[in-house]
Amino acid sequence: MEASDPATSSSEDVRARWSAGLRDAAARAYASGHGADPPAPQPTRWRLDARSAATAAAVLAVIAAVAWWGLRGEPATPLAVVASASPSALAGAPAVAGAPAALIVHVSGAVRSPGLVELRAGARVADAIELAGGLARRADESSVNLARTVADGEHIVVGRVNAAGAPVGSAAAPARVDLNTADTAALETLPGVGEVLAARIVADREANGPFAAVEDLERVSGVGPSIVGAIADLATT
Template identity: 80%
Template sequence: MDASDSSEDVRARWSAGLREAAAHAYAAGHGAEPPAPQRTRWRLDARTAVTAAAVIAILAAVGWWGLRGEPAAPLVASPSPSASASAAAPAMLIVHVSGAVRSAGLVELAAGSRVADAIELAGGLRRRADESSVNLARPVTDGEHIVVGRVNRSGEPVAAGEPGPVDLNNADETALQALPGVGEVLAARIVADREAHGPFAAIEDLERVSGVGPAIIEAIADLATT
């Protein structure tokens, strides 16, 4: 007998001795022989197996969803009400309007306005304004100069180099004396009349002033305006 057979024989006798000692101890404590050992078998019916599989699948899906992680949404700062209001507010433009308008000078208007809007703020066109000298539909730009031309009594455009008409409703006594037939005394009467009775609607209304007749009206027809 070799050494390996001798070792197995010793282990077998040792195991048998332990089982026998355990049996005697059980009999002494319980007054009966120990029951024969039985194999334990796990059995699952079909319904239990399907339910277990479903639970395992759900747990796996939840675990995967939690581990995948969602990218953080970028933070977008919403503009404050004051910033929105200032952004929506239109920029204002400053435009110089001169020529055949009633109140030449600087006017302020909103961005996107047109030449017609600027002329309206300047009091509108005079009676002999040449509308063809400007494009009333053109959008204006900040800082520009709009010059409205005029026409003479015959309806012909007046050259830009020629002196403009004297405004009977705004000219002072010195400016009125530049008109033919109007001296210092008559100029003072014209100023006093318009202050007492209001502006002249037409050049012909100048006849209401003492000393002004048809001859003077004819002489200043192309040199004066209202």
Template identity: 50%
Template sequence: MSATPGPDPRRARARRWAGVALVLVLGGLGIAVFVTAITPHGSSQVIAPSTRATEVPTVADVIYVHILGQVMRPGLYELHDGDRAVDAVAAAGGFTQTADPGGLNLARLVSDGEQIVVPAVGEVPAAGSASVPGKVNLNTADAAALDTLPGVGPATAAKIIAWRQQNGRFSSVEDLLDVGGIGQSKFESLRDLVTV
């Protein structure tokens, strides 16, 4: 009578390792499914920041912009002088799926202390994002906003925008005196209605 061979220890060890590997793979898949389930979904649009020459910012170049409304992470963001609204949206993680990207001029320059509200689709956009309520911001206003000022028509509004494009941001309200067609008397009528 021949002896029956016992279980091969190598096979038993291989089966054990295969079982451990299977448990690890299934555990990893379970974690992946869990993470996917708790991660917010939707067709949020992430906006890439504008491309500017890379430069080391100085303290004077740092500005703070408060962005809220239909962005992924509303809040206060540190940007750089010369950044645009697209940079603020990108810093806040991009638009939510309910945002109306057309309700915001992404190309406009932002200013220190500004608040930007991104509207939802169908929502009326906030009237300007001036840093001082009730005043027209010379650095961000478009021709229509400038045209609301007394004594400023389409031609003067175009000159203000052209000056801004040629010289950069207005550093003070008094810079208006450098714009062609704005003399001392017109400046005095605008001084308390504008901000930078």
């Protein structure tokens, strides 16, 4: 059995006597001030109610979240707020899916600023004329359909009227030639019909009866589809 170190034992005895002296001094001071011996020391116990525990847990959670966010090293990105489009913002949108976003139209004739104008899809002739400066003096408004929807690349021509109010360049439409009553002289006024052919037409209708339609002229020798097409708008039956 090893012998204890005399120096160590002496040091421990000194500390023990010193501690005992301090306790005795404290006890005497307490007794002198309170008139009674100090109470026996009790072990300290920590008690934490449910509310305090919940508060502490919440604080720890916030601290942990802040520490984690700071360690990420990335700036927070604010959420983008998308506003609903207003009706005025949608006014210039194409009316039909797949339609061009803009139309280019040529406006000429009796307008104040003839030339090319740019319109949105779904615009009308009235819109094109307005962008061309509006109708000029003595414009023939009836020469165009102002309510018609325009098409990309089209040419809108506004006519004029003369001082008398008649459309410029227009003339009274000639009376149509009646193939069943006209004489040879009247028939010769038709395109492609000469003296000989006019005589054949008169002879045919006298022999075979009146023509029911302009196309019936093809039964006359020398009259073909080209002549019928040329006189279709100038003759009648």
